[in-house]
Amino acid sequence: MKQVSPPLLQLQGISKSFGPLLALKDVNLTIQHREIHGLLGGNGAGKTTLMNVLFGLYKPNAGQVILRGQTIHIQSPRDAIHHGIGMVHQHFLQVPHFTVVQNIVLGSRLHNRPTLNLTRATERIQDLCQRFGLEADPNAHIIDLPMGVRQRVEILKALYRGVDVLILDEPTTNLTPQEVDSLFESLQRMVAEGMSVVFITHKLREVMQVCDTISVLRAGEHQLTLPRTQVSEELIVRTMVGSDIDLDESILFAATAPQESSSSRTGPPVLDVQGLTLTAESNTPQVDDVSLQVHAGEIVGIAGVAGNGQQELLEAVLGIRTADRGQIRFQNEELGHCSTRDRLRRGIAYVPEDRVQDGILPTATIAQNSILGVHDRPPYSQHGILKWPIITQHAQHLIAEYHIQTQGAGQQAGNLSGGNLQRLILARALAQPIQLLILHNPTSGLDIPTVEQIYRQIRQRRQEGLAVLLVSDDLDELMLLSDRIAVLYRGALVGHLQQKDFDKYEIGRMMSGVYNHV
Amino acid sequence: MQNSQFVQFASLVMLAIVPYILASQGTMLAGQTGLFIVSQEGVMLVGASVGFLGAFLSGSLLIGLLLAALSGAIAGLALAYFTTTLKLDQFVIGLAIFFLGLGLSNLFFKLVVGVTLQPPIIPTLKAVPIPLLSQIPILGPILFRQNLMVYFSILLSLFLIYFLYYTSWGLSLRAVGENPKAADSVGVPVARSRYITAIVAGMLMALAGAYLPMVYTGSYTDGIVNGRGWLAIALTFLGGWSPHLIFVGSLFFAGVEILALRAQVLGVGLPYQFLRMIPYLATIFVMLLTYKRLRTPAFLGLNYDRESRTSI
Numbered sequence: 001m002k003q004v005s006p007p008l009l010q011l012q013g014i015s016k017s018f019g020p021l022l023a024l025k026d027v028n029l030t031i032q033h034r035e036i037h038g039l040l041g042g043n044g045a046g047k048t049t050l051m052n053v054l055f056g057l058y059k060p061n062a063g064q065v066i067l068r069g070q071t072i073h074i075q076s077p078r079d080a081i082h083h084g085i086g087m088v089h090q091h092f093l094q095v096p097h098f099t100v101v102q103n104i105v106l107g108s109r110l111h112n113r114p115t116l117n118l119t120r121a122t123e124r125i126q127d128l129c130q131r132f133g134l135e136a137d138p139n140a141h142i143i144d145l146p147m148g149v150r151q152r153v154e155i156l157k158a159l160y161r162g163v164d165v166l167i168l169d170e171p172t173t174n175l176t177p178q179e180v181d182s183l184f185e186s187l188q189r190m191v192a193e194g195m196s197v198v199f200i201t202h203k204l205r206e207v208m209q210v211c212d213t214i215s216v217l218r219a220g221e222h223q224l225t226l227p228r229t230q231v232s233e234e235l236i237v238r239t240m241v242g243s244d245i246d247l248d249e250s251i252l253f254a255a256t257a258p259q260e261s262s263s264s265r266t267g268p269p270v271l272d273v274q275g276l277t278l279t280a281e282s283n284t285p286q287v288d289d290v291s292l293q294v295h296a297g298e299i300v301g302i303a304g305v306a307g308n309g310q311q312e313l314l315e316a317v318l319g320i321r322t323a324d325r326g327q328i329r330f331q332n333e334e335l336g337h338c339s340t341r342d343r344l345r346r347g348i349a350y351v352p353e354d355r356v357q358d359g360i361l362p363t364a365t366i367a368q369n370s371i372l373g374v375h376d377r378p379p380y381s382q383h384g385i386l387k388w389p390i391i392t393q394h395a396q397h398l399i400a401e402y403h404i405q406t407q408g409a410g411q412q413a414g415n416l417s418g419g420n421l422q423r424l425i426l427a428r429a430l431a432q433p434i435q436l437l438i439l440h441n442p443t444s445g446l447d448i449p450t451v452e453q454i455y456r457q458i459r460q461r462r463q464e465g466l467a468v469l470l471v472s473d474d475l476d477e478l479m480l481l482s483d484r485i486a487v488l489y490r491g492a493l494v495g496h497l498q499q500k501d502f503d504k505y506e507i508g509r510m511m512s513g514v515y516n517h518v
Numbered sequence: 519m520q521n522s523q524f525v526q527f528a529s530l531v532m533l534a535i536v537p538y539i540l541a542s543q544g545t546m547l548a549g550q551t552g553l554f555i556v557s558q559e560g561v562m563l564v565g566a567s568v569g570f571l572g573a574f575l576s577g578s579l580l581i582g583l584l585l586a587a588l589s590g591a592i593a594g595l596a597l598a599y600f601t602t603t604l605k606l607d608q609f610v611i612g613l614a615i616f617f618l619g620l621g622l623s624n625l626f627f628k629l630v631v632g633v634t635l636q637p638p639i640i641p642t643l644k645a646v647p648i649p650l651l652s653q654i655p656i657l658g659p660i661l662f663r664q665n666l667m668v669y670f671s672i673l674l675s676l677f678l679i680y681f682l683y684y685t686s687w688g689l690s691l692r693a694v695g696e697n698p699k700a701a702d703s704v705g706v707p708v709a710r711s712r713y714i715t716a717i718v719a720g721m722l723m724a725l726a727g728a729y730l731p732m733v734y735t736g737s738y739t740d741g742i743v744n745g746r747g748w749l750a751i752a753l754t755f756l757g758g759w760s761p762h763l764i765f766v767g768s769l770f771f772a773g774v775e776i777l778a779l780r781a782q783v784l785g786v787g788l789p790y791q792f793l794r795m796i797p798y799l800a801t802i803f804v805m806l807l808t809y810k811r812l813r814t815p816a817f818l819g820l821n822y823d824r825e826s827r828t829s830i
Contacts, residue, residue: 093699097695098689098693102689105686106690106706108704
């Protein structure tokens with residue numbers, strides 16, 4: 001007789017509501033010993049909420065956690081760590097000016113509290129680094145480290161505390177493909193040593209690549225749990241999206257490569273940037289001699305690890321920041337010291353990365369937000385007086401056309417969900433006669449149907465001859481939409497690929513600065 | 519004789535250094551947990567008033583100092599409660615406590631002493647020479663023939679350097695001021711850290727004030743603190759919120775203070791007001807030169823709310 005031992009961890013009947021919103025409905029999940037368990041679902045499916053419950057950050061309304069056959073009560077992250085459960089959050093919780101070892105030992109029980117002799121801790125960390133293939137210099141300061149290493153530090157933090165279950169929340173977001181591979185290798189080593197890993201993601205391919213077991217959540221409900229060998233990509237996709245979108249028409253899950261752009265790229269470019277350089281106070285260039293053209297009817301993608309000058313480049317193009325050197329020409333006219341308002345008037349639209357901070361006025365109504373930027377021009381105002389009937393009509397038109405779910409144009413824009421907010425911002429940009437659309441991470445944090453809808457709109461506008469500059473941290477998104485991809489590394493364009501040459505490893509090398517010719 | 523003049527000057531500087539060190543190290547310590555205190559001047563005034571009255575009524579300087587520390591602890595507790603528990607703006611609450619202290623210090627004195635023809639006098643702090651060490655030429659009289667509060671401020675500075683940078687408690691405290699969310703996530707008690715540093719900071723500031731009537735004249739006058747509380751804030755920034763640089767800065771500020779007094783006595787032709795201005799000018803000047811390199815704790819002046827979803 002084979003002896004049956006209880007599974008490592010069982011979540012039973014977990015429900016959690018935030019006010020009227022039911023985020024988790026009676027979810028059951030079982031984590032076995034020695035497995036990488038992929039927890040898959042679109043945004044808002046409840047993956048992170050479920051794991052936050054397990055880690056003691058949220059208190060569930062109902063349900064229990066069973067560890068090795070025994071019910072445990074987790075009230076705080078401290079309890080979770082005590083029970084051997086560690087979590088790596090999507091946003092790293094680190095002190096930038098501390099060293100790696102200081103960040104790792106912080107809050108842990110040190111035997112030599114009054115002397116803080118970190119030699120032993122450093123040795124232990126170095127040992128962990130080697131065992132799990134997580135390369136990191138213990139004495140480096142966090143602020144000097146690239147995102148990939150910072151994430152390893154976050155994992156080391158959990159390993160240092162001796163966890164048996166490690167939860168990783170969307171760990172691949174800021175990593176290059178090479179870094180993703182090395183992360184997966186480390187996860188496999190952890191499992192080989194007897195740990196279990198819960199891997200939260202919305203990226204199907206990653207799950208298929210590394211996970212032993214796959215669970216899918218949708219709208220707060222557990223859909224399925226199956227070994228990887230028994231599932232197909234199609235089954236998973238259908239389970240993830242339900243009947244919300246038509247898979248055969250889908251851009252996001254398309255099996256075939258995207259069609260070539262119809263752009264002949266003749267004539268002068270819509271946007272022509274030459275030798276743009278922007279220097280920070282500390283004298284290191286934030287944008288370093290960037291030259292770039294975007295023609296009508298094409299989507300140019302900018303890849304790069306977040307923080308390599310993307311924001312600065314866009315803000316220089318928009319005139320929010322003043323470049324030190326270089327030229328920006330729009331439709332054959334030098335923009336020079338043109339104000340941001342003038343640039344927008346000439347036909348540039350901008351969808352910023354931070355929707356709430358930079359995209360809208362949260363306490364203003366949807367109607368007011370829908371005319372932001374053109375509010376002082378006819379037909380929305382005349383002689384400085386706003387024409388409310390026209391504005392409201394305009395807003396209602398946008399709400400209908402872009403399927404913005406709201407009670408009306410008079411609602412506060414700040415109350416919209418992320419997806420609806422992004423629809424509003426995109427609707428506002430596309431409602432005006434524009435020649436250039438600038439997008440920065442247009443789909444981050446959005447649910448699958450919204451992503452689908454936004455992709456569709458971008459594609460359609462490109463067909464109609466709009467020039468699009470798409471800056472994104474999501475390599476899959478760039479490869480799906482772009483006609484060309486340029487790679488930004490430390491403010492400089494280090495590579496340039498045509499659609500037929502797209503290769504995520506090649507781009508990954510450029511993103512980490514390994515590749516160095518244009 | 520050159521030598522003896524220098525020794526005399528230097529030992530006067532060591533006397534004057536005490537309030538600067540105590541008030542600035544207190545400011546720095548609270549700043550390490552993200553609390554930005556601006557009520558130094560007021561807390562020092564209360565400390566001066568309470569310390570003086572305690573010593574006057576009890577006849578013991580020690581009791582005066584203890585009572586002053588207690589008053590400072592109350593001020594610190596109030597600040598921590600309003601900012602950490604109620605999450606009110608640190609700057610506004612700090613100013614409110616300053617004004618409260620300004621009024622209370624005079625009120626206490628009027629209530630206890632009233633209007634007298636002859637101002638009440640307390641004994642001044644006596645020098646306590648340290649055996650052997652005080653016999654060292656030059657250094658001995660400067661460093662080791664001073665009153666106990668001078669020794670205390672030097673030891674405090676050394677202790678803070680050790681505590682903040684060489685113990686795990688110090689690491690935890692500094693983490694609170696740098697990224698309270700990260701500290702919270704690994705079980706460092708954010709609120710408790712802030713309460714403790716606020717109370718200790720308040721005590722140090724009140725002691726800084728109480729020292730003033732006890733060291734020179736033995737009498738209490740209105741406005742005895744004379745802007746030293748505000749200077750302490752400048753000094754803390756100048757010292758980059760680190761205990762060692764604050765110690766050096768205190769030497770400089772105290773040196774200027776003594777020079778200004780000297781210049782007044784000797785009549786060097788420079789107006790007294792101009793000399794009094796030097797510490798402020800020096801602050802602006804040094805800040806201009808170093809502002810890119812000087813660091814303040816990342817969360818300085820900001821309250822922390824665990825439920826808040828904004829990230830840094």
